[in-house]
Amino acid sequence: MTTIKDVAKLAGVSVATVSRAINQSGYVGVDSAQKIEKAIKKLDFHPSEVARSLYQKKSKLVGLLLPDISNPFFPLLAKGVEDKMNEAGYHLILGNVQEDMAKEQDYLKAFMQNNVAGILSAVDGGTSNLKEIPFVLLDRVATKKEYAVHGNDFEGGILAAKTIAEGSPKEIVLLVGPKSIKGSVERLKGSVSVFKEENLTYQLLQTDSFQFDSAKKASLELFEQFPKVDSVIASNDVHGLAILKEALRRGIKVPEELQIIGYDDIPFSQMVYPSLATIAQPAYEMGYKGAELLCRIMENQPIDKKIIQLPVLLKQRETLRKKE
Amino acid sequence: MTTIKDVAKLAGVSVATVSRAINQSGYVGVDSAQKIEKAIKKLDFHPSEVARSLYQKKSKLVGLLLPDISNPFFPLLAKGVEDKMNEAGYHLILGNVQEDMAKEQDYLKAFMQNNVAGILSAVDGGTSNLKEIPFVLLDRVATKKEYAVHGNDFEGGILAAKTIAEGSPKEIVLLVGPKSIKGSVERLKGSVSVFKEENLTYQLLQTDSFQFDSAKKASLELFEQFPKVDSVIASNDVHGLAILKEALRRGIKVPEELQIIGYDDIPFSQMVYPSLATIAQPAYEMGYKGAELLCRIMENQPIDKKIIQLPVLLKQRETLRKKE
Known part of the structure; x- marks a missing residue:
């Protein structure tokens, strides 16, 4: 596997300079930057997300808690989350709680140990001890203090x-x-x-x-x-x-x-x-908007509304009697 | 957040000793081990998976590629994978490819950048360049060289x-x-x-x-x-x-x-x-057995069969005409 040392060697700069360039932190001269870019392309170098995560103290991973993955509502919600997170360069760690509180706690612990940048949860539960991690509820309302996207x-x-x-x-x-x-x-x-x-x-x-x-x-x-x-x-x-x-x-x-x-x-x-x-x-939209809200929190952008309520819609189909 | 330094300080040993104890690598005296254990409990210390991942060059994350999460077959499969992986202490990064080849490649790249310990894939595709990462196909057959669990x-x-x-x-x-x-x-x-x-x-x-x-x-x-x-x-x-x-x-x-x-x-x-x-x-069983096989590969245990073929079963229900 190509390492940062190989890139530094080929570019003729120090490892620290390559690191600064990759993480876009600190000064890197224009010449050096160009050499590093060429070296990265030539060596097909992919900076390890793990190393980057440790360096930046946050990862490009986001935890997603679902109550029941076998109910098709939640895969649709997950699709919405995933599409937005992909656009933003994040990936999802999946936690399927299956309406089991103990499992929920295990997942939250695992999310934290993997240094996730944020958490999305469609589970009602004991998430009050997560204050330090950006957190958005999906399809659920808890307190007015929490971030949430849900239907009306x-x-x-x-x-x-x-x-x-x-x-x-x-x-x-x-x-x-x-x-x-x-x-x-x-x-x-x-x-x-x-x-x-x-x-x-x-x-x-x-x-x-x-x-x-x-x-x-x-x-x-x-x-x-x-x-x-x-x-x-x-x-x-x-x-x-x-x-x-x-x-x-x-x-x-x-x-x-x-x-x-x-x-x-x-x-x-x-x-x-x-x-x-x-x-x-709107399951897909709920997931997408929840992910969007989480991205804004993670990136310290201004937030208009902490709780987004989406409109619901009647689907008039064949199991309804006509008005007499 | 509690760090390894806090544990070392409370236990009265060096950080390196705590690290050896946590990662179960190298010598740690019985006395020190006991002190470290006590300190870990007292401080409610959870070693960061990211740090552990970097140290051990592999993570407790496993990538799961699905072709279409909205088809209920795949959530069932994912449940089987998840249950086994939870037992084994791994967590899943989800990749929902939605029958899109470009997305598949993006996910595989992301899996590798996150240093996953292994990959499970229910997608037919270009995975030939993953030779170094333990890899099991689910519900799919590729070549006889690859590991797979699928129905007959x-x-x-x-x-x-x-x-x-x-x-x-x-x-x-x-x-x-x-x-x-x-x-x-x-x-x-x-x-x-x-x-x-x-x-x-x-x-x-x-x-x-x-x-x-x-x-x-x-x-x-x-x-x-x-x-x-x-x-x-x-x-x-x-x-x-x-x-x-x-x-x-x-x-x-x-x-x-x-x-x-x-x-x-x-x-x-x-x-x-x-x-x-x-x-x-048997979607759930397929997922569970695939995860079991992947665990054996990741842990260098002996493998009986590279390809496990599960029996299929007729479900005689109401859309069939009776034999005349």
Whole structure:
């Protein structure tokens, strides 16, 4: 492997001069700079990021914490993060927490040991001891002191309830996401505000996870506990799809006998028949903007807003009854 | 932040001694070792991975290249990789190539600059210049010289064709995956061998990607080019699901008028109605075993097999016609 010594030798300058040139710190004469550049090209020299990291006390690595990589919402979010970080010259260390708090702490420790320049996290958790490292929450809100990019959950809850209300619901069931996640609570508040305004009765079905296993379980519980249900607001698309499948399996006509709306707009929601109506969160954009915000923090640039709230959008598809 | 100097001071030994103790290289007296251990605990000292990486000339980071993180097959694979790597104390730098060759080269360069201890790649591509870094291919076969863990594609092709043959097919269409991917070619060979043996005629529909956009396009092309198709072997589950949706949208009865079999067994294949029959590849196991193999290479342990071929499995679901 080519080292900095080889470059110095070929350029006829000292190692310290090459180091200053590479790290753009301190004075390097124009002549020397040109010689070094030529030598670097000729030797196809790639300065080790590890050495650079130690020298500059920060690396070109950024940690990314995801709650569940198998839910397609998060790969989309990750893609957004990755595209922006690539543009900015950073690379991602992946931490897939799988809704496991202990794993989260392990990852945060590993991120710090690898001297990451910043962290992006889509996990609600104990990150309060990271004050020294630039940190941005994705798809989550914590305190007003933290940096975050998330969808407007309250508005999403309102949109979902208004849409369901238009399809003459007689028995509404609202699946509530994990209570520990603030977004779930906000969505619930939004939906309930609509039901109260429109004098609609509703039932709640509490779920403890956004994952696949929970979705299957909830789809069975739903029809056992509420056999007359004719309208469902699902906690996410994975749950919405599981309920759609279970309804069709039971011979329930969708949307005539049961209308369903999901949350997130994962690609699969368009790939089923009838296609799943949903409240779209801009996953890719959320990742991209979160990464952009983190870059500004890492590079000490001025920040307009610590918390960026992205608009959500109704996707009117085939699981909704028409307005009568 | 606590440094190695703080530990040395509290333990009453030299920095070099602490360094030897941490890196388990060279002699450290029993007394000193105990004092160092106590000091490390008391100060809650975490040796910087960056410093350790530079010292040991290798890091605890491993690069993971994926072709398309939005296809749920790959997050499952990544989960398997991650679980094994976590056990072994490594962390992953993620590279999502999105079927883009230039991005692949950028990631490989970044992996090397970050001094990764090894690389896992589920991407077919130009990795021949990485001879010095331990390298394992996932879900791909290249040359017999390389390390790889992959499913038995030829057998998968045979299984898919035999299954379709049992449902009295009159017009079979086989979607062929990208030609550049050896697995696609192997599956095609396997299926064709069955069709020849059973004297069945078949049509081919070439696709150039395994991604979502390609799936939607292929599902439209399929019914335009082959309006009488009654049996489809899809190149992967994403394509199988797109075809299922398009068939239902057109009022085609599945499986009575059209039977479909996919490939991979992503979680969503069970979440549609009728559920998609498929050839299951053990994605999680593939990732886990690939990571295991890489660990053995990185740690210079003896290797039984350079190429591990995992069995595939038929998932008999609702998109298949019964044997007559």
